Amino acid sequence: MPLIKPSRREVLRAGASGLAIGALGLGLPVGRAFAADITVGFIYVGPRDDYGYNQAHAEGAAAVKLIPGVTVVEEENVAETVDVQQSMESMINLDGASLVFPTSFGYFDPHMLAVAGKYPDTQFRHCGGLWSEGVHPANTGSYFGYIGMGQYLNGIAAGHASRTKKIGFVAAKPIPQVLLNINSFALGARSVDPSITCQVIFTGEWSMAVREAEATNALIDQQADVITCHVDGPKVVVETAAGRNAFICGYHANQSPLAPSLYLTGAEWNWAEVYTGFVTAAMAGEPLPNFVRGGLAEGFVKMSPYGPALSEAARANIDAVKAEILAGGFSVIKGPLNDNKGAPLLAAGTAYVETAIELESMDYLVEGVIGSTA
Amino acid sequence: MADVASPGAAGDLARNGLREVAARLARPAEMVVIPLIAFVAGLVLFGLFIALFGKNPLQLYGLMVQGAVGTWFSIQQSLARAAPLLLAALCVALPARLGLVVIGGEGAIVLGGVAAAALAPLIGGVPGVIGVPLMAVFAMAVGAVWIGSVGALRYYRGVNETIASLLMAYIAIALMNHLVEGPLRDPLSLNKPSTLPLAEALRIGTIPGMSVHWGLVVGILACVISFILIDRTTIGFSAKIAGGNVRAALLQGLPVGRLIVGFTALGGAFAGLAGMIEVAAVHGNANASLAGGYGYTGILIAFLARHNPLAIIPFALILGGIEASNGLIQRRMALPDATVLVLEGLLFIVILVSDTLYGRFRIFDPAYWKGER
Numbered sequence: 001m002p003l004i005k006p007s008r009r010e011v012l013r014a015g016a017s018g019l020a021i022g023a024l025g026l027g028l029p030v031g032r033a034f035a036a037d038i039t040v041g042f043i044y045v046g047p048r049d050d051y052g053y054n055q056a057h058a059e060g061a062a063a064v065k066l067i068p069g070v071t072v073v074e075e076e077n078v079a080e081t082v083d084v085q086q087s088m089e090s091m092i093n094l095d096g097a098s099l100v101f102p103t104s105f106g107y108f109d110p111h112m113l114a115v116a117g118k119y120p121d122t123q124f125r126h127c128g129g130l131w132s133e134g135v136h137p138a139n140t141g142s143y144f145g146y147i148g149m150g151q152y153l154n155g156i157a158a159g160h161a162s163r164t165k166k167i168g169f170v171a172a173k174p175i176p177q178v179l180l181n182i183n184s185f186a187l188g189a190r191s192v193d194p195s196i197t198c199q200v201i202f203t204g205e206w207s208m209a210v211r212e213a214e215a216t217n218a219l220i221d222q223q224a225d226v227i228t229c230h231v232d233g234p235k236v237v238v239e240t241a242a243g244r245n246a247f248i249c250g251y252h253a254n255q256s257p258l259a260p261s262l263y264l265t266g267a268e269w270n271w272a273e274v275y276t277g278f279v280t281a282a283m284a285g286e287p288l289p290n291f292v293r294g295g296l297a298e299g300f301v302k303m304s305p306y307g308p309a310l311s312e313a314a315r316a317n318i319d320a321v322k323a324e325i326l327a328g329g330f331s332v333i334k335g336p337l338n339d340n341k342g343a344p345l346l347a348a349g350t351a352y353v354e355t356a357i358e359l360e361s362m363d364y365l366v367e368g369v370i371g372s373t374a
Numbered sequence: 375m376a377d378v379a380s381p382g383a384a385g386d387l388a389r390n391g392l393r394e395v396a397a398r399l400a401r402p403a404e405m406v407v408i409p410l411i412a413f414v415a416g417l418v419l420f421g422l423f424i425a426l427f428g429k430n431p432l433q434l435y436g437l438m439v440q441g442a443v444g445t446w447f448s449i450q451q452s453l454a455r456a457a458p459l460l461l462a463a464l465c466v467a468l469p470a471r472l473g474l475v476v477i478g479g480e481g482a483i484v485l486g487g488v489a490a491a492a493l494a495p496l497i498g499g500v501p502g503v504i505g506v507p508l509m510a511v512f513a514m515a516v517g518a519v520w521i522g523s524v525g526a527l528r529y530y531r532g533v534n535e536t537i538a539s540l541l542m543a544y545i546a547i548a549l550m551n552h553l554v555e556g557p558l559r560d561p562l563s564l565n566k567p568s569t570l571p572l573a574e575a576l577r578i579g580t581i582p583g584m585s586v587h588w589g590l591v592v593g594i595l596a597c598v599i600s601f602i603l604i605d606r607t608t609i610g611f612s613a614k615i616a617g618g619n620v621r622a623a624l625l626q627g628l629p630v631g632r633l634i635v636g637f638t639a640l641g642g643a644f645a646g647l648a649g650m651i652e653v654a655a656v657h658g659n660a661n662a663s664l665a666g667g668y669g670y671t672g673i674l675i676a677f678l679a680r681h682n683p684l685a686i687i688p689f690a691l692i693l694g695g696i697e698a699s700n701g702l703i704q705r706r707m708a709l710p711d712a713t714v715l716v717l718e719g720l721l722f723i724v725i726l727v728s729d730t731l732y733g734r735f736r737i738f739d740p741a742y743w744k745g746e747r
Contacts, residue, residue, distance in 0.1 A: 047711070075701045077711035080663035082656050086451045087701045093447050094440075095705060106566055106663050110656070128565070173555070175565045204551050205662075361564055374556070 038098055038283055039071040040064060041091035043084060045104035046207060048076045050233035052252040057103040057127070059253065060271025064279050073097060080106035088115045092122050099123045099282050101275065105130075108142075116140045123288055125278055127271075131291055141288065143274050146295035146354040148184040149325050150267025151228070152332045153303055153318050154249035155188020157264040158226035159196055160314035161247045162189065168219030168246075169200040170212055170229035170237050174373040176362040178230045183366045184332050185228055185249070190368050192317065199224055200371035206232045216240040226264070238263075247309060254304045265318070266304035273299040295354050297326050329353060338367040397743035404738035405685075409678070412728035416721040423716065429707055437706055441699025448698060454586045456694030458483075460593030461648035462672025463679065463686045464600055465521060468641035469535070470681040471604055472634050473617040474528065478539025479645040480669025481546030482520045486513035486646025487653040488550050491569040491660035492558055494576050502575040509576065510650050517646020518639040520546065525638030529631045535638070547665050554661055568661035578655035587655035589648075593690070596644050600683035603640075613637055645669065671697075674718060678725050693718070 040061075048058040054076065065072045073095045078084045084107050091097040098121070102112050105128040116124045116137045129144035130136075158167045167189055171178050186198035199222060201215040208231075216227055216237050227241040228249035235258060241248050242259035250256065250266020274292065281288055294300035303322070306315055324330050331353050335346030345364060352358050365371055421431030442452050465479035490509040497505045524542060527533040555567040580587050604610035616623035616630045623630050648668060653660050675693055679685035700714040736742045 073705040075704050075711070078701075079666045081652070081666040082454055083666070083697075086454065086698065089447070090441070090451065090698075090701050091705070093445075094702060106661070110658050173567070175567065177565050204548065 037069045037071065038279065039073060039091075039096050040279055040282075041088070041095065041097040041100040042072065042074045043078050043087050043091075043100070043102045043104070043107065044074070044076045045080065045106070046077060046232050048074070051235040051238070051255050051258065052231070052233035054103070054232065056253045056269040057101075057271055060269075060273075060275040061101075063272030064275045067276065067279060067283070069283065070279060071095075078104075080104060080111065082111075084111045085115050088112070088124075089118070092119050097122070099125070099279065099288075101125055101127070101278075103127045112140060113137065123282065125288065125292075129291075129293060133290065138290070141290035141292070143278075143292040145269060145274075145293065145300035147267050147269065147301045148180045148332060148359070149296050149330070149354055150301050150303060151181040151184040151249075151251070152188040153322060153325075154228055154251075154265060154267050155185040155190075155198075156192055156318050156321060157188075157310055157314055158185070158228070158247070158249055159189035159192025160311055160317065161264055161309065162193075162196060162226050164223045164225045165193065165196045166222065166224045167196060167198045167226040168216070168222075168224030168228075169198055169369075170215045170219070170227065170231060171200055171202050172206045172231045173204065174202055174363075176360055179362045179365065179373065180333075180359055181230045181251075182369060182371075183362070183364075186366060186369045187332055189226075191321075194368075196368065198369050200365065200369055202371070203231065209233075209236045212236045213240045217244065220244045220246050250304050256304055256307060260307070262309060263304070263307040264310045264314075265306050268302050268304055270299055270302045293355070295325075296322065297328065333359060333366075339364045340367055340369045340371070342367075393743050393745070397740040400738045400740045400743060404732065404735070405680075405682075407738075408728050408731050409680075409725055412725045412731075413721065415728075416717075416724040419724065420717045420720050423720070424709075424713075427709075429709065434703060434707060434709075437702050438696065438699040441702035442695030450585050451698040452691060452695035453584070453590055454694070455697050456690040457587065457589040457593050458648045458652060458668045459671055459675055459690040459693060460590075460597055460686060461644045461651075462668045463675040463690060464596055464672075464683060465517075465641040465645035465669070466673050466676035467679065467681040467683055467686060468600060468604075468644075469521075469525065469634075469638045470676065471610070471613045471617050472637055473620075474525065474634065474638065475536045476521060476524060476539045476638060476641060477536055477673050478521070478524065478541075478543035478546075478669070479641070479672050480665060480667070481539070481543035482517035482642045482645035483649040483652070483669050484550045484664045485520055485546050486517040486649030487657075487664040488553055488558070488569070488649070488660045489513045489516040489646065490650035490653045491572065492553070494572045495570050497576070498573045500575075502577075505573075505576045506578060506654065509654060510647055513646040513650030514643035515646070517649070518643040521642025521645065522635050522639030524642075525635045528638075529634045543669065550660070550664065551662060558660070560659070563659075563661075566661060568659040571659045572654060576654060577658065578651060587651070589651040589655055592647070592651065594687055596647070597683045597686050600640075600644075604683065609633070609636075645672075671718075674722055677722065680729075 042061045044054040044057060046054040048054055061072055061074060064070055073091055075087050078087050088100050091100060108126045108130045112124050112126050116139055120139055124140045126142050129142045131142035169182050169185055171182055182200050189196045199219055203211040203215055212231055213236050226247040229237040229251055234251050234255055238248050238255045238258045242262050248259050248263050253268055256263040278288055331351035334351035336348040337346040339345050424431040424434055441448055443449050462479050466476055469476040490513045493509050493512045497508055524535050524539045527538050528535040554569060558569045559567050560570045578588050612628045613633050616628055616633050620630060675686055675689045678689045696714060703709055704711060
């Protein structure tokens with residue numbers, strides 16, 4: 001059977017194009033940054049403009065971009081699968097990133113640890129506070145903030161604003177970080193008026209818009225008139241609550257543009273502080289700290305500007321408590337304290353400051369919270 | 375066809391031979407050329423879309439090639455992303471032989487992963503050569519029951535399989551969350567509830583010389599086996615008939631019910647296997663990250679491949695490549711993550727539309743080449 005034979009010219013052409021593709025590939029590392037400059041990678045688990053967790057980090061990255069000599073590379077919506085490992089490797093290999101911030105909690109183990117082992121010359125800092133010396137590689141580290149105090153101040157705002165004496169919390173999952181926020185919010189409100197109760201609804205997912213809207217509506221149907229939340233993107237909760245004319249306390253980022261007249265205040269991350277600290281240290285050639293934590297006093301956490309609906313009395317109350325927190329030694333979780341089933345948790349005289357290790361394994365809801373962890 | 379005057383018998387023979395070859399290649403060529411044209415059309419449309427936003431589509435495609443196949447590193451990235459997609463796509467393609475549209479493979483993936491992680495502590499001391507297959511079989515069984523029950527609901531109760539499988543995926547994810555946060559939770563996993571970590575012996579490693587895990591090989595094997603089943607066995611032939619016309623199949627005495635349950639169960643088994651591989655090769659335990667959306671990308675691939683298991687392989691690689699280049703596009707062109715989703719959606723629609731082009735071009739008709747028309 002006669003076969004079509006490629007001519008010599010065609011063979012040469014094919015070979016040349018192959019070589020060209022190869023050269024393109026080999027040429028890639030040429031684009032690497034110079035030693036004096038630095039390329040920093042940020043990876044987000046959701047969209048950068050979610051009015052929440054990811055936006056808070058992206059705002060921090062935006063602050064880093066302003067530092068001369070820094071190139072910032074960003075990726076959003078990266079799943080906590082092999083995808084994030086590849087994003088990190090791609091940033092290192094193709095963009096020459098020497099410092100990477102994988103910002104989602106689930107990126108740490110096994111993903112960041114696996115990549116860090118392969119690239120010992122690259123620095124990795126993860127948001128969530130999981131790093132421990134001797135266990136995890138030296139080129140990795142953690143940073144996190146104590147935002148529970150912010151939810152306590154939110155609670156004070158809610159305590160002053162609520163007329164029904166019922167407030168609501170839309171929560172993702174019953175894990176220690178979230179439970180501390182719920183308890184802090186409830187205790188803040190009850191410091192204003194001990195008759196206030198806080199209903200909590202868990203959606204079970206970090207990001208599930210439909211359920212967040214349903215939960216918000218359900219809370220308001222049960223007479224809650226101040227709503228806050230701990231989900232990745234509070235946008236749906238804030239807009240739903242505003243649509244029902246309920247007051248809102250924000251979380252993660254500033255959501256006041258979504259509900260200007262009903263937004264009381266909010267507990268926000270201030271990652272710009274953390275990221276500029278890491279990046280300026282890296283550019284100066286200083287060793288990067290492996291473990292960094294802070295709260296309101298350290299500037300890791302801040303409160304949204306007060307909204308017009310917040311009364312003068314509430315503002316004065318929040319300012320006073322905030323001053324106490326900034327002075328140090330303030331405790332939200334302190335005895336005597338019962339859980340919401342009536343069982344004693346803490347005896348009088350016991351108090352946990354925000355850095356207390358006991359708070360990191362919290363598995364209870366305090367008295368005044370209506371809801372269940374299981 | 376006008377016959378050219380032939381100078382001799384040898385020339386005639388050669389010409390006839392060529393015609394023979396062309397006639398034989400006409401149909402397979404149609405299967406390749408039409409999707410290819412659709413693919414290119416999709417890229418052009420997407421290019422226009424990108425240009426509308428004031429970005430250079432050529433730069434974007436250049437980055438895409440660079441991010442997908444530009445370096446050995448990029449190629450490995452594309453392959454690693456393709457690995458779970460192969461099995462996820464089979465969960466759509468196999469039921470499709472019977473005319474069923476099953477879109478809930480994600481559910482079988484997460485439950486397969488949870489099943490593997492639940493079994494792991496019970497077989498902690500078993501060597502890997504036995505333990506890994508045990509986990510695989512258990513995960514496949516769970517996936518088979520999950521999607522097989524969608525097929526059973528369809529055949530015995532007349533429940534729409536598309537809706538049922540999709541809704542069951544949400545149930546599966548809720549079930550996974552419950553198990554991972556409750557009975558199966560490792561007490562040490564505080565803020566990210568997970569199952570106990572797998573013993574080192576039960577982990578699946580990487581293919582030597584690559585950073586891609588063995589799931590890729592398993593996926594390709596599964597596609598080849600599925601192709602043989604569909605195209606080279608009487609079971610596959612019966613399924614095709616039942617998919618074409620259920621009444622005719624029933625009149626012929628074909629076991630339609632068993633075929634429907636069997637094919638959906640097999641698809642579910644492959645999806646369950648994908649979940650087990652994710653746990654054993656990537657995560658090391660089961661947690662909420664298992665719901666990574668592979669089941670949904672698998673739908674896209676199965677439709678692009680027109681439910682042909684062999685065609686799934688190249689399309690999974692292409693999709694893996696597109697997704698691998700996603701990061702580079704975001705970083706270099708400051709485009710949002712949704713860019714690649716728009717491209718995938720456009721390709722999906724264009725390829726579905728191209729289905730109507732089959733049989734419309736004479737050059738793909740064998741009769742044309744045999745000179746019968």
